[in-house]
Amino acid sequence: MTAPTVAGAFGALREQLTDAAAAFAGSPDALGAILSGMVEDVDRALGERLEIFPVCHHSPASALAMVRRLRAKQPRVIYLELCEDLQPLLGELRNCRLPVAVQAFASELSGFPADWGPLSVVAPVTEASAEYQAIAYALETPGVELVLVDRSTDHVFQWSPREQPISDAGPTAEGGDVGTAAVTGEESALHGDAVGVEIGDLRPRFAELEAYLLHHGKVRHWSEWWDQYIERPLADADHDTYRQVMVLIGSLFRRLRPTGSDRLDRDEDRERYMWTRMRQHLATSGVDPTDCLYVCGAFHAASRVEQFGLGSTADDFEITPRTGTRWRYGLIPSSHSAIETQFGLAPGSVSIAAATWTKAVSRHGLSPYRLDGQRTSTTQRRRGQAPTAPSHAAGPVSDRLTGFLAAPPDLNGLDEAELRGWCVDIVRLARRNGYLASTADAIAVFETSVLLAGLRNRARPTPYDFADAAVTCIEKDVVPGRRDVRRLCEILLGGDRLGQVGYDALPPLARDVLDRLQPLGLALEKRTVQRALLDLTGQPELARCSDLLWILRHLLPPDAVRPIMGERRLGHRSIQESWDLALGRNQRALIELGYEGVTVEQVLEQRLRRAVRGPDATAAAALAAVEDAIRLLDSPRLVDELGARAVDLLAAERTVDDAPDVLRRVRRLLAHYRATSPTLPAWCEAFVTTGYAHYCTLLPTAIAAEETEVRQVAAMLGFLFSMEGLALSLGCDRSQLELAVAQAHPTAPAKVALLWAGQHQLGLLPLAELRARCAELLGNPLVLPAFPQYLAGFVHALEPVPGLAPFVVETMSNAFARLPDPVLLPWLPTLISTLRDQGPELVPLLVREAGRTFPTALPELDSWVPPWMAPSSPARTVDVAAPQRPVGVLLAAHPEAVDAVAALLGCPGGWQPLPDPPADRSALSALLNGHPETAAAVAALLAV
Incomplete structure (x- = not known):
C-alpha cells in the first residue's frame, strides 16, 4: 500500500x-x-505500513471494533499506548474483578520537588475498553507479544511543569449542570489524587468548539454528545469506516486547539517517544510490521511529528534517563464513578457504556476476549465456533468517509419493549427509595422519553433521554428518598460497578495482613463493615490480632479500622475489644501500604522516622512519635532514637508555639516511665535538662512578644516549675529560672498575672502582696476594664502553679462582686470560651476548690462569710503553749517511720528528748504581738 x-x-x-x-x-x-x-x-x-488502530478511552464502539480486528488479523505484536513500566503488572489482571487500575506509586522522591510527594499514577481498566481487549488477547493467545510504548511514569512527572504536577486526564468536570448529580463518596475517591493515564483522550481541547458542539447537538455534556453522534453510529461500522472516522475526529480536535501550549508540546513528545520505542522493538525483534498492530488514541493517530511512520528518516527521539525516584507498582480497585470523577466524564457515562457494550456483544454475537480470572460460562467461546482465519494482508483502501458523512441518520424504530422495561423498573426502584411513584409515572416517563428524543433530533430515546424524563416525572421538586432519581437511573442502567484486586495480586504486606487477621474468622475481602469481638483474656492468641489492628488504625483511613470498645494508651491495654473492620472497602489504602514496606511494623517504623526527620519536624511531633512507638511497637531502640531526636529538636526551636503540647506529652511520658521502669531513660533526662535551660532562655523574650499567646507562656512556666525538682537533681541551676523571671517584663495584663504567679511560686511575691495588688487593680477605675484579662492570666497560671486555685477562686469571686455590668457581661463569653478551648484541664481544679470554699446547702448561704473576708484582729496573739506538741509526742512514740525516712535521706540516726516548754513565754509573745503581719500571713495560709 x-x-x-x-x-x-x-x-x-x-x-x-x-x-x-x-x-x-x-x-x-x-x-x-x-x-x-x-x-x-x-x-x-x-x-502507514504499521497498522494504526485509533481508539477512544472506555468506548464500547472501540472495543467492538478491536474484537473484530483482532479476530480477523490476529497480530503477533501489539503496541499499546500505556506507560511502559506498567507492563509487568498486566498479567496480574487475571486475579482481579474489573474495573481495577494499574498503579505506580512513589513516596520517597529524588529529582522532583519534595512538595509533590507522594506521586501516584493510575491507568484504569474496564471490560468495555479496547485496551482491555488487546491485553486479554495478547496474554491469552500463545505467541503474541504485548509491548507498552508510552513514556514511563517517571517521565509523566518529568514532563510536568515544575510549579505543580498536572494530570493527563483533561478537564476535571464536564460542562452543564450535570455535575450536581455526581456520585460523591468512597466509590468516587478510589483513585485518590493520583494522576490518570488513559488511552484515547478524545475530547475537544478548544472550549469554544466543545460549547458549540453541545449547543447545536442539543445535549448537556460531552459524554452524551459522543454517545449520540459517534458511539452509536460506529457500533455497527466495518473496520475501514471505523478507522477513517476515528482518525478524522482526532485530526479535527488536533487542528482546532490552542497553539503554543505546554500540553501540545507534551503530546507531540509522547508521539515521538512511542514511535521511537516501536522502531527500536522492530529493529531488535525482526518482526514483520504487517503482523503488528499499534493501538493508540485517535488524537495521536493523526500525529504530524517528524518521527511518525516507519518510513521516516528523522532521528530517534532522545529519551532522557529516569530520576532516582523508586517506583512501586501494583493494582488498586476502581469503580465507574471513580473513572468518571478523575477523567471529567458525566456521572453514569461509564455505567451506560458498560451496559451498551453488553447489549452490543449479545446483538452481534461476538465473543470478546477475557482473561481467565474474568471468564464465566456465558463468555466462553461457543462450542463448535471456529476461530476466524487470520488476515494479514489488507486490500486497497477505499473511501468510506464520504458515504459515512453523507448517510442519513439511523431510522431504526423505537424499541418499545426496552424502554417500557426501563420505565417499569425505575418506578419500582423509586418506590423502594421513598418516592410516591405509580403506574401513571411510568407512562409519563415513557412518553417524556420519546418527546425528549424527538426534540433532540434522535430517532430513539437514549439512556440520557430516559434519565432526564425520569427526573422530570418522578423527582418533581424534592428528594424524599436516600438517593435521587438520576442515581437510581444509573443503578438501573448498570450501576456503579466496583472492582476488586484478588489475593494473589496483592502486595506481600496486604497478604500478610489478611493472613494475620485470619483468627478473627471474618471475610475481610468483602466491602461490608464487619464487627470483630476480641476477648483477650479468654483467647490470648488474639492479642497479636489486637496489636495489628492498632497499627492499622494508625496507618489506614479512620473508617477502615475503627475501635468500638477498648483503647491502647501508655501503660494500658484493654482486656476486651470490639472493632468495625472495612478493609475490603479500603483496599486501595492497604495496597499502597505495601508500596512502603513488607510488613506494617516496618512501614510504621519508617513513618515515625520520617516524622521526626522531616524539615518541619518539631519536638512535640517527636514526642508523639515516641508515644506511638511505645504503644504500638515493642522496640526500645527505636524509642531511644526518637527520644534523642526530640531532644535535638527542642534545643533547635526558637519559638514556644508547641510548648503546651510538649508539656502535656512529656508529663505523660514521665508518668509512664516512673510507673513501669526503675530509672528514667537517658533521653528523657536529657530532654528535661535541655527543656529547663531552653525555656529559661526563651522566657524573657517570649513573655514580652505580642505574638506569643498566654497559654504558651503558661506552658513554659508549667514545664519549668513541674520539672524543677527533677531538673535540679540532674544538675540544673535554679538561678537560671530566677534570672529569667527577673528579666521578664511583660506588658499584656494576662502575662503580667502569669509573671506574678511565677514570682509567687519562687517565693518572691507573698500571697498577701499578691492579694493587695489585685485589690488595687479592682480599685483603680482606669485599670478596671482590663481586669478580666488579669483574671484570665490567673486562670492560666493554674497550669504552672496549681496551688493558686484558692486565690483564683477568691479573685474571681471578687471580680463578680465588684466589676460593673458593662465590664463583666461582655467578658463572661470570653471567659467561658477560654476555659473551654484553652484550659479544659484547668476547670476541674477551679470546680473542686469552689466546692470546698462555697457552702454546700442553700440555708447556709445566708450566714456564710467568704474565708478571705472573715474578721481578724491585727493584734491577734498566738498562744505557743496551746498545741502541746502532739506531733512530737506521736513521732517519739513511733520512731520506726522517722528512722526509715532518715535512712533513705542519709541522715544520722539518734533521738533527742523533747525540750520542756519555756518557763517564760513573755518574750516570744511580745515578739509575735509586735509583728502581727507575719502571724496573720501564716494564719491566712493555714485558713485559721
Whole structure:
C-alpha cells in the first residue's frame, strides 16, 4: 500500500470539502486548509505500513471494533499506548474483578520537588475498553507479544511543569449542570489524587468548539454528545469506516486547539517517544510490521511529528534517563464513578457504556476476549465456533468517509419493549427509595422519553433521554428518598460497578495482613463493615490480632479500622475489644501500604522516622512519635532514637508555639516511665535538662512578644516549675529560672498575672502582696476594664502553679462582686470560651476548690462569710503553749517511720528528748504581738 494510492482514494472527498469551505466561508484559505488537512491526516495514518488502530478511552464502539480486528488479523505484536513500566503488572489482571487500575506509586522522591510527594499514577481498566481487549488477547493467545510504548511514569512527572504536577486526564468536570448529580463518596475517591493515564483522550481541547458542539447537538455534556453522534453510529461500522472516522475526529480536535501550549508540546513528545520505542522493538525483534498492530488514541493517530511512520528518516527521539525516584507498582480497585470523577466524564457515562457494550456483544454475537480470572460460562467461546482465519494482508483502501458523512441518520424504530422495561423498573426502584411513584409515572416517563428524543433530533430515546424524563416525572421538586432519581437511573442502567484486586495480586504486606487477621474468622475481602469481638483474656492468641489492628488504625483511613470498645494508651491495654473492620472497602489504602514496606511494623517504623526527620519536624511531633512507638511497637531502640531526636529538636526551636503540647506529652511520658521502669531513660533526662535551660532562655523574650499567646507562656512556666525538682537533681541551676523571671517584663495584663504567679511560686511575691495588688487593680477605675484579662492570666497560671486555685477562686469571686455590668457581661463569653478551648484541664481544679470554699446547702448561704473576708484582729496573739506538741509526742512514740525516712535521706540516726516548754513565754509573745503581719500571713495560709 502506498501513499499515492491512498491519496487518490480520498481525492474526491478533499475536493468536495474544499468546495464546501469556499461556498461557506467565501474563501477556501483557512477553513479549506483545515478540512483538506484532516483528509491528509487520514491519508497519512491509513497509508502507514504499521497498522494504526485509533481508539477512544472506555468506548464500547472501540472495543467492538478491536474484537473484530483482532479476530480477523490476529497480530503477533501489539503496541499499546500505556506507560511502559506498567507492563509487568498486566498479567496480574487475571486475579482481579474489573474495573481495577494499574498503579505506580512513589513516596520517597529524588529529582522532583519534595512538595509533590507522594506521586501516584493510575491507568484504569474496564471490560468495555479496547485496551482491555488487546491485553486479554495478547496474554491469552500463545505467541503474541504485548509491548507498552508510552513514556514511563517517571517521565509523566518529568514532563510536568515544575510549579505543580498536572494530570493527563483533561478537564476535571464536564460542562452543564450535570455535575450536581455526581456520585460523591468512597466509590468516587478510589483513585485518590493520583494522576490518570488513559488511552484515547478524545475530547475537544478548544472550549469554544466543545460549547458549540453541545449547543447545536442539543445535549448537556460531552459524554452524551459522543454517545449520540459517534458511539452509536460506529457500533455497527466495518473496520475501514471505523478507522477513517476515528482518525478524522482526532485530526479535527488536533487542528482546532490552542497553539503554543505546554500540553501540545507534551503530546507531540509522547508521539515521538512511542514511535521511537516501536522502531527500536522492530529493529531488535525482526518482526514483520504487517503482523503488528499499534493501538493508540485517535488524537495521536493523526500525529504530524517528524518521527511518525516507519518510513521516516528523522532521528530517534532522545529519551532522557529516569530520576532516582523508586517506583512501586501494583493494582488498586476502581469503580465507574471513580473513572468518571478523575477523567471529567458525566456521572453514569461509564455505567451506560458498560451496559451498551453488553447489549452490543449479545446483538452481534461476538465473543470478546477475557482473561481467565474474568471468564464465566456465558463468555466462553461457543462450542463448535471456529476461530476466524487470520488476515494479514489488507486490500486497497477505499473511501468510506464520504458515504459515512453523507448517510442519513439511523431510522431504526423505537424499541418499545426496552424502554417500557426501563420505565417499569425505575418506578419500582423509586418506590423502594421513598418516592410516591405509580403506574401513571411510568407512562409519563415513557412518553417524556420519546418527546425528549424527538426534540433532540434522535430517532430513539437514549439512556440520557430516559434519565432526564425520569427526573422530570418522578423527582418533581424534592428528594424524599436516600438517593435521587438520576442515581437510581444509573443503578438501573448498570450501576456503579466496583472492582476488586484478588489475593494473589496483592502486595506481600496486604497478604500478610489478611493472613494475620485470619483468627478473627471474618471475610475481610468483602466491602461490608464487619464487627470483630476480641476477648483477650479468654483467647490470648488474639492479642497479636489486637496489636495489628492498632497499627492499622494508625496507618489506614479512620473508617477502615475503627475501635468500638477498648483503647491502647501508655501503660494500658484493654482486656476486651470490639472493632468495625472495612478493609475490603479500603483496599486501595492497604495496597499502597505495601508500596512502603513488607510488613506494617516496618512501614510504621519508617513513618515515625520520617516524622521526626522531616524539615518541619518539631519536638512535640517527636514526642508523639515516641508515644506511638511505645504503644504500638515493642522496640526500645527505636524509642531511644526518637527520644534523642526530640531532644535535638527542642534545643533547635526558637519559638514556644508547641510548648503546651510538649508539656502535656512529656508529663505523660514521665508518668509512664516512673510507673513501669526503675530509672528514667537517658533521653528523657536529657530532654528535661535541655527543656529547663531552653525555656529559661526563651522566657524573657517570649513573655514580652505580642505574638506569643498566654497559654504558651503558661506552658513554659508549667514545664519549668513541674520539672524543677527533677531538673535540679540532674544538675540544673535554679538561678537560671530566677534570672529569667527577673528579666521578664511583660506588658499584656494576662502575662503580667502569669509573671506574678511565677514570682509567687519562687517565693518572691507573698500571697498577701499578691492579694493587695489585685485589690488595687479592682480599685483603680482606669485599670478596671482590663481586669478580666488579669483574671484570665490567673486562670492560666493554674497550669504552672496549681496551688493558686484558692486565690483564683477568691479573685474571681471578687471580680463578680465588684466589676460593673458593662465590664463583666461582655467578658463572661470570653471567659467561658477560654476555659473551654484553652484550659479544659484547668476547670476541674477551679470546680473542686469552689466546692470546698462555697457552702454546700442553700440555708447556709445566708450566714456564710467568704474565708478571705472573715474578721481578724491585727493584734491577734498566738498562744505557743496551746498545741502541746502532739506531733512530737506521736513521732517519739513511733520512731520506726522517722528512722526509715532518715535512712533513705542519709541522715544520722539518734533521738533527742523533747525540750520542756519555756518557763517564760513573755518574750516570744511580745515578739509575735509586735509583728502581727507575719502571724496573720501564716494564719491566712493555714485558713485559721
